[in-house]
Amino acid sequence: MRDFTFHRPETLSDALAAMRSADRGAYLAGGQHMLRELKLDRAAPTDIVSLARIPELSGMLVEDSVLVLGGAVTHSEAADSALVRESIPGLAGLVERIGDPLVRNRATVGGSIALNDPAGDYPAAVLGLAGVVVTDRRHIPADEFFGAGFATALEEDELVVAVRLPVPRRSAYAKFRAPAARSALTGVMVVEGADGVRVAVTGAGPGVFRVPKMESALERDFAPDALAGLGVDPAGLLADLEASAEYRSQLVSVMARKAVAACSG
DSSP, X not given: OOOOEEEOOSSHHHHHHHHHHOSSEEEESSOTTHHHHHHTTSOOOSEEEEOTTOGGXXXXXXXXXXXXXXXXXXXXXXXXXXXHHHHOHHHHHHHTTSSOHHHHHHOBHHHHHHHOOTTOSHHHHHHHTTOEEEESSOEEEHHHHBOSTTOBSOOTTOXXXXXXXXXXXXXXXXXXXXXXXXXXXXXXXEEEETTEEEEEEESSSSSOEEOHHHHHHHHHOOSGGGGTTXXXXXXXXXXXXXXXXXXXXXXXHHHHHHHHHHHHO
């Protein structure tokens, strides 16, 4: 691990100022990814800006049928929140299955969204719920935010302040866990909202993606059987020691049906 200057600002404006003045700055939220990168010498920031003491990044509320989660809200806080469970039960179910208690107690909403791990759970929730990522300078719709391979629409010094998630009619997440990391070998978020059905898949490809043909089928008949015979082309899906592309393709179909059944149940 290389030397760096550690900043502990107590306001959002101070955090942004510290990042602007740094040669190679990095924000530190829960640190689940950052600390590993530092220890392995795969990241060498000159400055690390902690977000732990900034009240503007905390809190949860529902306004105008939209659930708003602050960027520094931890997974445990979201999973334990009565507000989250009552407004979007499918999100609460997703969050309570992320990693293990140690991870959930430290990792944050904003960190997970900004990282955009291809096997991460939160990208599927945000994309499936047609969320909007709020940064220190703009609002970015989920369909425009997530790229492939940890890429996002964020600029180098841009900070995720909150995420806005429209409260749907119903939603559910079904996940097949990777045995060791407990990340999503394949996870599917199914949402029926005011603007229709959305199906978001994580873990199967190089980034989170939607499945339009499943969405169309569920628009006609929101039932597991409506997805019979529908799948995802293995071409372009991930293949590694844990699963082949063909196996992940099959998992997308299975997890989608499970999510729909959970919505209906």
